[in-house]
Amino acid sequence: MAERNIAEHTITDRTTTERTAAEPTAAEPTTPERAIVLRGVRTNNLAGVDVDIPRNRLVTFVGVSGSGKSSLVFGTIAAEAGYQLNETFPPFARNRLPKWARPDAEHIRGLTPVVVVDQRRIGGNVRSTVGTVTDAWTYLRLLFSRLSRPYVGEASHFSFNEPAGMCPACSGLGEVVVSAVDRFLDLDRSLADGAVLLPGFGKGGYWYSQYADIGVFDVGTPLREWSPAERAALLYGGRATEPGLGMGRALPKGYEGVVERFERIHLHTSDSVSERKQETIRRFTRAEGCPECAGDRLGKAARTATVLGHTIGEMGRMEITELADVVRTVTSARVAPVVAALTARLEAMVTIGLGYLTLSRPTTTLSGGESQRIKTVKHLGSSLTGMTYVVDEPTVGLHPTDVDSMVALLERLRDDGNNVLVVEHDPAVMAHADQVIEIGPGAGADGGRLVFQGGFAKLRDAGTPTGLALAAPRPLKPAPRPATGWLRVADADRNNLRRLTVGFPTGVLTVLTGVAGSGKSSLADELVAQHGATVIDQKPVSTNRRSTPVTYTGIAPAIRKLFARHNGVAAGLFSANSDGACPDCDGLGVIHTDLAFMDGQEVVCETCHGRRFTQRVLAHTVDGLSIADVDDLTVEQALARLPDEGIARALRQLAAVGLGYLRLGQSLSTLSGGECQRVKTAKELRLAERPTTYVLDEPTTGLHMNDVGTLLDVLDGLVAQGHTVVVIEHDLDVVRQADWLIDLGPGPGRHGGTVLFEGHVADYTGRRTPTCHALGRSGPATGTGTGGFRNPR
Incomplete structure (x- = not known):
């Protein structure tokens, strides 16, 4: 499709009566079978978007947080493709497949079966490991069942999830x-x-x-x-x-x-x-x-059998890079297909930067980025073509120097004849895309429109939020703040740390950097263990559909009391979980009907019409708003409408972290990992009183480049209040604004765990390290790295 500028993509609202699904438009390509054609898409905040997405291309979708890009890619394309594919199965099978809600769109054409690779962590099953989830353990135990000495038995005897193989003392868990x-x-x-x-x-x-x-x-x-x-x-x-x-x-x-x-x-x-x-x-x-198996999870016979002098437990604890080298030395022709399959799976994990993991690593300990890359491994050997891969921020958790390997993976999927649609904020991924589509220009009601479609080179000059951000990179902080004191972490040996003693300056912003697996999170965990800290991570804040931004941050009681004061009634009336809830839907606003082997049906409650409260409660108002009307307000709207300074102060914390577009009654289950983290940050901003040490895990996840500036303002605000802020981060804009930098490495796993640099970012020059290279400051060694701080190490 030809590239077109922003003016050519201004979308105006047109009703369904003004056009039909069959009506051709100027935007339609001459070969529609080569494109995914979307017309009149109104999923969530999308404002009747019309767009043709070329097939067999790597296409990135960009825009500020909350602009609607995920609604277009996941909520529309993936949802409709998934729904239509499910419809080809009989009802009994459909009941066991993922459920897809059909998008609000006038016309969709050109879809293919979809594979969604999101950032959700891989389950919480304590029996799930890197080896089991990638099937590498299946191949490894098959190898041992054929070659190990002494002979133990079939592959099931090397499975800690099978009675024949599991350790009887811990039932295959490795722990008691x-x-x-x-x-x-x-x-x-x-x-x-x-x-x-x-x-x-x-x-x-x-x-x-x-x-x-x-x-x-x-x-x-x-x-x-x-x-x-x-x-x-x-x-x-x-x-x-x-x-x-x-x-x-x-x-x-x-x-x-x-x-x-x-x-x-x-x-x-x-x-x-x-x-x-x-x-x-x-x-x-x-x-x-486990005192019997020492964590191997297996019975005695399986623990003692060896191949090439190694037990299966020892191989499971090897780094994947090392294990791949060992497996390649198996020369028996009898197991050649097993060796080939296992080697291919291990090499795929090395290719996407996970060579530092071990097959015995529990999946519950993986980050969102690691989980996402592991999911991708399963698709590398697929011979299917014509699939649509929908990938959510694949560079999450990746050091800038590792991004190229992820881009190569995406290009490989494309070159195999697939559509690759990527939601991404990293300019390095945009630069490799065949086409960039920007949704915006703002968030929530201010977004939802197509503002750019074309090549990366033209995006820089497009005048869109992303184009403007690309044209103005953030410089180094000119004057780092002085430390007010030091927190000394001594003899840290957690995971791959090599008995480190590190000083963390207090009263400033410290950024921990290094390649994935270098030891950043382990060092942060040691800081928390030795000195205590408030950790703000990306884990979901709630799975309860009743939880909202105002209930989680503690603002809801104040809103209920405001309504109670103005109307002279009990505050409990204004809780959808209490006296004022609609009796027919129990305050949910919808009624779900279980249809056995068919998809369940969820309909708006006919009694309250989705308002969740009784008519008696809805008759009580503040500034003309009922309690249900308040739920429909965005944070920014509520700031202007609710006459209570205490509520306004709390809402300003949500706005300060860039969440002014969220509706007060929006379910937290609909938020991304990055949005969840910012909700947590807003709660901490509200509760913070005495000086505290905060540790944030990649807070830029899900943030547009413009939103990173908002985040930095929040972090600076915490420091200004006397707090100490430690951030694990790969985003170079955040790194450049650090008062103090601690870089770990040089590599992942056993190749990392050492401190490469401590000091001001401006002094990190001349080093042949991944972070120094990413900052564009490698070269002849200069500077001491102390940056004027007196480190008590």
Whole structure:
């Protein structure tokens, strides 16, 4: 398709009656079969978008956060393609496939089957590892079942998810749950004052009398004044009352110690575990390596069998790069197909920058970017063509020097005859795209329009938000702020860290950099462990559909009280979870009908018409707005309409982090990882009082280049309030604005874990390191890297 400038793409609203699906338009290509044709798309905030997307091309979709690009790519193209593909299956099969909501569009043509590669972390199953999710472990255990000595048996004997192979002591988990006995007692309290911290064991609790009323223990004396034998008897009963321990008083027959009773109730029951019991288990237990298998997860026979002198457990703990080298040396013709398949899978992971991982790494410990790249590995060997790959920010978690490998992967998918549609903010990906499509110009109601379609070179001159940002890169901070003190992290050896001792300056913005897997997160974790900090990560803030930006940040009660004051009624009336909720939909606004093997049906509640509240509640207003009207306001609109300074202050924190376009009643389940992180940041801004250390994990995820400036203003605001801010980040605009830089590396995994530089960014020159190269400052070594800070290391 020919490139066209921004003026040619101004979209005007036209109703369905002004055109039909069959009506040709000037935007339609001469060969429509070579394009994905979209007409009148109104999904979410899209304002009747018309666009033709070329097929068999790498196309990037850009725009400010909330502009509507994801609504176009995921909510429209992927949703319609997924829905239509599902329709080809019988109803029973459809019930087991992902559900797709059909988009609001007048006409869609030219779709192909879709593969969505998003940033969601790979499940929470404790049995899931890098090896199992990529199928590499399947090939490895097949290899061992044929070549290992001594012979063990079929491949199932090397699977920790199969009864034949799993360690009997830990059931293949590699860990066992044990009582955290050190958390059971408060030694400064007496039994009567609640010295036993377990639920049900304090005074008035169900189990209290089993210890306080048996005439053995002094219920009024703090446990710290008891003898060690008495405390042991309380916890362990008969095992602690053997002759010579000095108890002096006999325990009654059948006495059950606190530890034994706790484990029987919470750990040795086969009943379903309630949320309350799960919380108790989380508080009072810890996971330890299995004493039998030492974390290998397998039975004894599988743990001792070897191939090339290595057990399967040892190979599972090798870095993938090293494992690939070992596997290539297997020369037996009998397993040549297995070796070829396993090698191809391992090499694919190395190609996309995951060579530092191990097959035994639990998927629950992977970042969103790592999860996304692992998902992509499964598609590299596919011989299918004509697919549509929809990829969400594939450079998340990647150092700038690693972006080329991800771009090469996307180009490979395209060159295999597929459509590759990428939502991305990284200019390096835009520069390699065959075409760039920008949605905007603003967020929410100010976005949703096609503002540019064409090549990257012309985007720079287009005058759009992305074009303007590309034309004005952020310079280095001219005057870094001085530290107010130091936090010393000593002898850090977590994961791949090599007993590091590092000083973190307080009262400034510190950025941790380095390639993926270099040890940045591990060092940040050590900072949190040794000094305490508030961590703001990208994990979803809630999976509850009732959770909204105002409920999560704690603004909702103030809004309910405002309505109560103005109308002289109880505040509970204005909660959709309480007295004022519509009785027919329980305050959800919709009614879901389960249709067994067919797709469930969700319809707007006929009683409240989606407003969630009773008519009595909706009759109460503030400034002409009902409580349901407030839910429909954006943050920016609410700032102008709600007459309460306390509410306004809280809303300004959401606006300050660039979320002014969110509706107050918008479900948090609809937010991206980056938006969730900013909601968390807004909450912390609201609650922050005394100086605190904040650790943020890649806060630029999901942010347009323009929005990065807003984020930096927020971080500067935290520093101005006396807080210490530590950011793990790859975005060079953030790196250039750091007061202090700590760069780790030089490589990932065992090739990293050392500090390459500490100091001002301006002094990081002349080093042959990935970060120095990305900053464009490599060359002959100059500078000391101290930047005027006195580091107490």
